Amino acid sequence: AQSVSQHNHHVILSEAASLELGCNYSYGGTVNLFWYVQYPGQHLQLLLKYFSGDPLVKGIKGFEAEFIKSKFSFNLRKPSVQWSDTAEYFCALYSGAGSYQLTFGKGTKLSVIP
Amino acid sequence: DGGITQSPKYLFRKEGQNVTLSCEQNLNHDAMYWYRQDPGQGLRLIYYSQIVNDFQKGDIAEGYSVSREKKESFPLTVTSAQKNPTAFYLCASSTSPDTQYFGPGTRLTVL
Numbered sequence: 001a002q003s004v005s006q007h008n009h010h011v012i013l014s015e016a017a018s019l020e021l022g023c024n025y026s027y028g029g030t031v032n033l034f035w036y037v038q039y040p041g042q043h044l045q046l047l048l049k050y051f052s053g054d055p056l057v058k059g060i061k062g063f064e065a066e067f068i069k070s071k072f073s074f075n076l077r078k079p080s081v082q083w084s085d086t087a088e089y090f091c092a093l094y095s096g097a098g099s100y101q102l103t104f105g106k107g108t109k110l111s112v113i114p
Numbered sequence: 115d116g117g118i119t120q121s122p123k124y125l126f127r128k129e130g131q132n133v134t135l136s137c138e139q140n141l142n143h144d145a146m147y148w149y150r151q152d153p154g155q156g157l158r159l160i161y162y163s164q165i166v167n168d169f170q171k172g173d174i175a176e177g178y179s180v181s182r183e184k185k186e187s188f189p190l191t192v193t194s195a196q197k198n199p200t201a202f203y204l205c206a207s208s209t210s211p212d213t214q215y216f217g218p219g220t221r222l223t224v225l
Contacts, residue, residue: 020125043217046213102214
């Protein structure tokens with residue numbers, strides 16, 4: 001069975017601080033990986049995704065993530081956070097079982113202090 | 115204006131009652147999904163449907179039922195058998211694993 005682990009439940013940062021949110025997965029085969037974001041009161045939306053190719057992927061709003069296959073990791077980064085980045089972030093995995101099912105991590109709540 | 119709509123936004127139910135949550139999409143997506151979101155638990159898959167008139171159980175299907183009579187609609191019924199139904203329910207749709215599009219959610223509270 002596949003699983004996704006997000007190490008931090010709640011992260012608090014000051015504006016302009018750098019961000020790295022951890023995501024590790026458990027699955028022996030090829031994976032597609034996603035980061036979703038849920039801003040307060042808004043829909044869950046896709047931040048970025050990795051399918052193949054360059055392991056460093058760039059998403060919206062200055063976010064990027066690096067896929068490290070040897071570490072089964074897909075950490076999310078941003079060099080300088082803003083108050084508007086306050087949200088909950090979810091890492092997700094698709095294993096290609098043919099059913100389009102995503103397995104989500106438990107989420108990391110980010111609070112950015114002005 | 116394309117997207118996914120869920121209604122109602124807030125729903126209150128007495129214990130022992132069944133309740134149906136609506137999910138409609140006009141994105142022409144074949145696949146639709148229901149997730150349950152609880153604080154600190156992430157999203158857990160309840161049911162999914164890849165095509166009209168077909169659906170499969172997800173990880174936490176007990177106490178829930180669905181139907182998929184039309185491509186654009188995928189209603190979820192929370193039955194009285196669901197022991198802890200108070201939660202935030204999210205509907206999604208997709209045409210490929212590339213991206214799942216999510217609705218605004220329904221917050222169900224059992225009184």
